[in-house]
Amino acid sequence: MTAAVSMRSVTKRFDDVTAVDSVDLDIADGEFFALLGPSGCGKTTTLRMIAGLEIPSAGSLKIFGDEVGTLPPNKRPVNTVFQNYALFPHMSVADNIGFGLKMQKVAKPEIAERVAQAIALVRLGGMEQRRPSQLSGGQQQRVALARALVNRPKVLLLDEPLAALDLKLRQGMQLELKALQREVGITFVFVTHDQEEALSMADRIGVMGDGRLLQIGTPEAIYDAPVDQFVADFIGRSNFLPATVASADEVCLTNGARIAMGGAGSVGDHVAISLRPERVEIAGRGAVPFGRPSLDGTIESVTFLGNSVVYQVTLDWLTVEARTENRPSVPRRDVGDEVSLTWRDDAVAVVPG
Amino acid sequence: MSTTGRRGGVGGWLLAGNGGLVLLFLYAPIILLVIFSFSGAKDPGVWGGFTLDWYRDLGGDRNVQKAIGVSVRVALVSTIVATVLGTMAALALERFEFRGKRIFDALLYLPIIIPDVTMAVMMLLFFTKSFDLIDAMFGTRIGKGFATVVVSHVAFNIAFVSVVVRARVAGMDSTLEQAAADLYSTRWQAFRHVTLPLIMPGVLGGSLLALTLSLDDVVVTQFVSGPGSTTLPVYVFGLIRRDVTPLINAVSVVMLVASLVLVVASLVAQRASEGRRRRELIITGEE
């Protein structure tokens, strides 16, 4: 099946700055895809290249098999929901939504019908004649969505769609957007710096940093098997235990302890074990079952967060963060307790150090 | 600035007093002029009983009527041309890069700072020499007249219109035009349906400014106008220098009222359209 969006070695340079560095990417038809990364990583520029608001300095960009490189935005079967919504302030909601259809010279009756459908889709009934300034942030976003979707684009692009909304609204909109995409069935590509958003909404995520695409995968895959420290650190929280590859299936931590870990690299490579706080199990000193890794340390601080407790445990050479659920069956520790940390073998990942 | 800075006591009274004096200074001459235009005395500054004579004379004065006609025609034509050219210039400067842009930008600031005597002089020289040249090449003798006045007014008004429109364009969200392109509009469609409606207050404001400047102009017009193309200010200016009669009082009051009406109308219109636009432009992100 042809990919909805296909990029090969797509690069974008502005003077001497390389904003996007040789990105290879295939976004499947019907996928809800997220481009995730910190500000300045090139994700928005990549989105704009798909939209046609920028053209690549090099590389090939195809939409459903057609090379679109230099096509202007008004000739692409793609619509964008802008970060600030970019609603036309001097037009009503209905006119805003129908604008694209009007530009394509669709007949008036059909415009009216399709606009009505779009308004029903985003549940904005009754707001047709209002002006954007009379709407709340959430309502404006729905107008922006409707305005894009009414044109039945092949791909919908969203630039930080939830950034301007407050927390409660944002969480509600995450579910709505996901449901909307399922209903409409077209490919959604959205850009965000919020890893929680990406994890909760996307079918697949592309993590970008410094203009490069670092890792593509499902949320689970990226979370459980980050490809490097940057990705591991950007998504969720992670401890990094520096180690050296000792053999084909063992790595050696700084304190000499050997951990069974296969495929970490060539002997002598510097690596780091990425250990998520919630995967750290705390046991009494020396109480770790045989065969499992064990690191001795002392609890330095305890932070109660309501649904979880976060411990900072000091080992000889670094501090590890551990998070446990606030449940009766999980013992609470105190500052100064001597403990041993362990984890399940499949609960860690190895990244280049 | 908070009002807790108000100074009480003597300082406060002195300030208020000065304020009143300044306002009196600004308005008294105009008010006195209006009063004296109804005075029957031959001497323009003396009160000689209430009369409408001067206004009646004005009604029948052919010269004044001709001058008003010329002023209005010149103002309308030069305003329309200056508005179109000035708006195009403003859009080009704010939305595009091109060769010679900096020179163009600088060129458009000059008319605003140039002293009007210098402008008058240079236009006179330009026309005189051009007409001599045309006479030498084609044997046709053109004289100063309606066209030279209009051309000169447009020359300085383009700059004023472009300054006003530029401010408006600069304040406009440029992502709107990107959104329009994303929604299948061509350049022209985006301009017609998105850009133009949003810069309209600026365009109107600029054209009103041009209209006022054209109607007001004295020195430049005096230098470049010919027989039959005397505008009202130039005519009145001539009258004042020759011999001051109470008739001039009446003409002045008429001009005063006209300019006040224009100003108030433009204030009202701008506030109305500005109010509408400002309400539209306030896009909040709150519930």
Added chain:
Amino acid sequence: MGLDDHDRDRERDVSVGEEAERHLAAAERRRGLLLALPAYAYMVVFFAVPLVIVFAYSFSTRSRTGDPTFSEVGFDAYRKLAEPLIRNVAVRSAILAGVTTVICLLLAYPFAYFVATRKPTARNLLLVAVMIPFWTNFLVRNYAWRVILSTGGPISGVTEAIGLGETDLLFSRTAVVIGLVYSFLPFMILPMYASIERIDWQLVEASRDLYCSGWRSFTKVVLPLSMPGVIAGSILVFVPSLGAYVTPAILGGNKEPLLGEYIVGQFLTARNWPVGASLSFVLMTVMLGATLVYFRSGGKNL
């Protein structure tokens, strides 16, 4: 997506890339130039060219017949500017413009301070009140003073009544100054108001604590902070006053010509185009310089 597709694409893949970027950028530049062209061409032909002509004429010489000629070119016209006659005209104009500026300063500052310390509604009303006379016809505003200052006029009437006898202020430097102050006072009030309005009042209150005196906190805090407005306003009054033509013509009589009148005279009566041109040009350069100072001192942001 197989590798074959990829290779095939790379062969015909010339549509994107730096060449395409350059192409599009060039097309944009063309569009911009086209849009600017009408106004640009107009300004070149009907503004830049006339300016150049004046500049050219400032190097011509006055032939015996009175017509300007280019048979001899040189800086003569500029040298003449240094001669006593013209120098006096320039000095007189500068002094008059200076006096006007000072008077405007003294009147405008307390007024601007007063307006800035009112409540917002009163402030806006006052500002509009200041601007309305300004928006009426310039000629009429000067003529109004002609009426008021003449003998038999109201001022004279008042002084007569008090027993001071007739006053004839007309056709004097005083009259011209009054006219100029009247014409340009709003230009001084507005920038000053903008500057004073920006001052953080907490600074003044803090200084009151330190100095314990209203006057000193004014001179040490408010005055320096409002300087940008003072400078901007001064330039906005001085520059047009320097080149004033209409006001001296109506109120000053023909006794001692100022710059504006003198330049006009060179073209209409004295028929000394070279000097007229050189003087116009110098005047414009001075104004240009003053305006640059205005912009440098942040006038644009006021």
